[in-house]
Amino acid sequence: MSREPKDLHDFEDVAENYDLYLDVMYKNEDNHAGFLDFYLDFAKEYGQEGVIDIACGTGVVALYLAEHGIIADATDLSEAMCRVTAEKAKAGGYNLNVFPANMTEFRSDRKYSCAIIARSGFMHLTTPELQRAALINIRENLTDGGMLTFNTFDPNPFFQAQQMNTKDTDYSFRLEYTNKQGRREKIYNAISYDPTTQVMFGNWKFETLDDAGNVTEERIRPLRMRQTYRQEMKYLLELCGYEIVNIYNGYTKVPADTVAKNVIWCVRKK
Numbered sequence: 001m002s003r004e005p006k007d008l009h010d011f012e013d014v015a016e017n018y019d020l021y022l023d024v025m026y027k028n029e030d031n032h033a034g035f036l037d038f039y040l041d042f043a044k045e046y047g048q049e050g051v052i053d054i055a056c057g058t059g060v061v062a063l064y065l066a067e068h069g070i071i072a073d074a075t076d077l078s079e080a081m082c083r084v085t086a087e088k089a090k091a092g093g094y095n096l097n098v099f100p101a102n103m104t105e106f107r108s109d110r111k112y113s114c115a116i117i118a119r120s121g122f123m124h125l126t127t128p129e130l131q132r133a134a135l136i137n138i139r140e141n142l143t144d145g146g147m148l149t150f151n152t153f154d155p156n157p158f159f160q161a162q163q164m165n166t167k168d169t170d171y172s173f174r175l176e177y178t179n180k181q182g183r184r185e186k187i188y189n190a191i192s193y194d195p196t197t198q199v200m201f202g203n204w205k206f207e208t209l210d211d212a213g214n215v216t217e218e219r220i221r222p223l224r225m226r227q228t229y230r231q232e233m234k235y236l237l238e239l240c241g242y243e244i245v246n247i248y249n250g251y252t253k254v255p256a257d258t259v260a261k262n263v264i265w266c267v268r269k270k
């Protein structure tokens with residue numbers, strides 16, 4: 001089945017399972033070590049006048065901050081994701097302000113000295129115009145000198161070439177996990193790459209299995225993420241009124257002086 005790839009952000013069908021399969025996905029990823037503590041340290045260092053977790057998903061970062069005494073606002077384009085975040089906060093006894101919004105245009109009734117876009121949220125902005133709109137809008141919501149962190153990865157020509165030869169239905173198995181209903185699910189993805197737009201596009205496929213291993217349900221979720229080159233990002237940040245404070249390769253803060261799978265940008269509102 002081929003589908004017109006639309007923006008990825010209808011997480012409606014996976015929000016309730018997101019934490020369950022992400023745990024499996026990231027378990028063996030070498031570039032994921034120190035993920036939560038990176039954001040906790042960042043919020044402690046810069047969040048005195050308020051923290052916001054943008055594209056918060058299921059609130060993994062916001063909840064971790066709350067557990068460590070930092071009450072952040074949280075926002076996501078997907079209402080389903082916001083609902084899961086709010087439910088988790090309530091269950092944990094935290095009174096978090098969680099609101100659905102597009103990062104290109106959200107407005108809060110306060111400003112923040114620290115904004116976090118964790119785990120590739122920024123890459124879901126699939127054009128330079130949207131990236132620029134988000135950076136300008138976030139800047140509007142920051143206090144003077146406020147800090148923003150987000151991550152990208154360095155485009156890799158080897159993978160780009162592979163993906164340019166992949167159709168959005170050429171699925172590869174990614175992982176198996178147990179969903180919220182206690183059912184086994186297998187996840188596959190197919191990723192193509194368009195070098196003219198720098199957009200990776202394709203699909204995630206979720207198969208639910210019965211006890212005998214037969215597929216009882218299949219869900220397809222479109223994927224669209226934009227790759228951004230470092231030099232491009234440096235000029236975009238300058239254009240949007242930020243200065244670069246640090247660029248790390250991974251959450252353990254290795255300086256990003258070689259090609260990096262997880263480029264972490266820490267930038268300040270000028």
Ligand SMILES: C[S@@+](CC[C@H](N)C(=O)[O-])C[C@H]1O[C@@H](n2cnc3c(N)ncnc32)[C@H](O)[C@@H]1O
Pocket residue numbers: 009011054055056057058059060061075076077078081101102103104117118119120121124125
């Ligand atoms: C890969 S998830 C990361 C979620 C979370 N930050 C985490 O670390 O688990 C990306 C999230 O970005 C959200 N998102 C995508 N585009 C967005 C936009 N334009 N504005 C706000 N949120 C967006 C999606 O709904 C999704 O929840």
